[in-house]
Amino acid sequence: MKRLFLLPLFFCLASLGLFAEQSTLTRSLSATLLVADPESAADLLISWTEERKGYFLLRSTDMVILRFPAGDLETFKSFLDTQAEAVYDLSIGASDVSEELAALRSGIRAREEILAKNLSYIDGADVKGTLAIEREVNRLLNEIESMKGRLNRLLVDAAMARAEIAFTYREETLPSNIPSSFTWMNRLDFYDFMREGF
Amino acid sequence: MAKRFLLIGAAFFMMFFVACATVEVTVPQGFALVEGGERFFAVSPEGLPFRVVMEEHYPRQTVEFWSEALKRQFLDEGYHLRTEGEFFDCPAGRGFFIEWNVPYQGETFVYMTAVVPAEKVLYLAEAAAEHELYAARREALVESLKTITGK
Numbered sequence: 001m002k003r004l005f006l007l008p009l010f011f012c013l014a015s016l017g018l019f020a021e022q023s024t025l026t027r028s029l030s031a032t033l034l035v036a037d038p039e040s041a042a043d044l045l046i047s048w049t050e051e052r053k054g055y056f057l058l059r060s061t062d063m064v065i066l067r068f069p070a071g072d073l074e075t076f077k078s079f080l081d082t083q084a085e086a087v088y089d090l091s092i093g094a095s096d097v098s099e100e101l102a103a104l105r106s107g108i109r110a111r112e113e114i115l116a117k118n119l120s121y122i123d124g125a126d127v128k129g130t131l132a133i134e135r136e137v138n139r140l141l142n143e144i145e146s147m148k149g150r151l152n153r154l155l156v157d158a159a160m161a162r163a164e165i166a167f168t169y170r171e172e173t174l175p176s177n178i179p180s181s182f183t184w185m186n187r188l189d190f191y192d193f194m195r196e197g198f
Numbered sequence: 199m200a201k202r203f204l205l206i207g208a209a210f211f212m213m214f215f216v217a218c219a220t221v222e223v224t225v226p227q228g229f230a231l232v233e234g235g236e237r238f239f240a241v242s243p244e245g246l247p248f249r250v251v252m253e254e255h256y257p258r259q260t261v262e263f264w265s266e267a268l269k270r271q272f273l274d275e276g277y278h279l280r281t282e283g284e285f286f287d288c289p290a291g292r293g294f295f296i297e298w299n300v301p302y303q304g305e306t307f308v309y310m311t312a313v314v315p316a317e318k319v320l321y322l323a324e325a326a327a328e329h330e331l332y333a334a335r336r337e338a339l340v341e342s343l344k345t346i347t348g349k
Binding site: 035036037040085086176177178180182183184185187188190191193194 | 247249251253254256257267268271272274275276277278298299300301302305306307309311320322324326
């Protein structure tokens, strides 16, 4: 009878479809962008991400952390080039998590087998034995849940690239007046133009 | 001695010529003419300024030379290229314009500079605005550049 309560739980855990074939490479990108307006730049990057069913993990005045489909990483890199005045410290990384995935999957499978065996003993057990089996079943369920959580996290990491983009606004890159040998050229200056108008 | 007088005379003549000449530009569509004559100034309803002035064309050089010199000078000064620039034809001659990204008041502004070398004068055009506004008015500005001439 007790088995009837626990069996659906077991089948439910076993049927989550976590073992589907997927890429085992996690990709990441980090860069610092020179922008005139970090707020606008963050808006543009987040819009780009959301158009591709991605999302942002963090948004602050000088940084965004984005997740988007790993296949779009190259496109994202090109997008950065078009949006920033300069891209500094660009770093692209990838790591293979296949070993960790395999370990988690086999760990889950082994625990599920032990769980099934424990459940098969429960009908013939006395009260003391039943209590012991329940403790063991609870422990196994906790471990299986925890491992499945880590497995899910790795699968998401493999499917979605992570980009950490910092923004900088460096004073020294602002235009400064350097005298030209050609007199007329010295009259062209953005800041003078904005200040003087006509 | 005579040579010196000739040079001084030529310099005065050039100054007089530039001072008396006028800039003729078609007002960009949607802009208001603020000043015409020796220099041209127009403004869009959003406040985008567009100015064309004349300078003495010295030393005499081609538009290719001035486009390179202009690009080099602005890059040295720390401006960031927005476009590589374009050549265009107008009644005053062949010109060149280029656009720069400039940080200004917490936003990215576009600064357009154009040069048209005519025989005795150089026409210099400038326009600047926040990038979205500039994009909206760019076509009208470029069309106006193509009408630069002088009297």
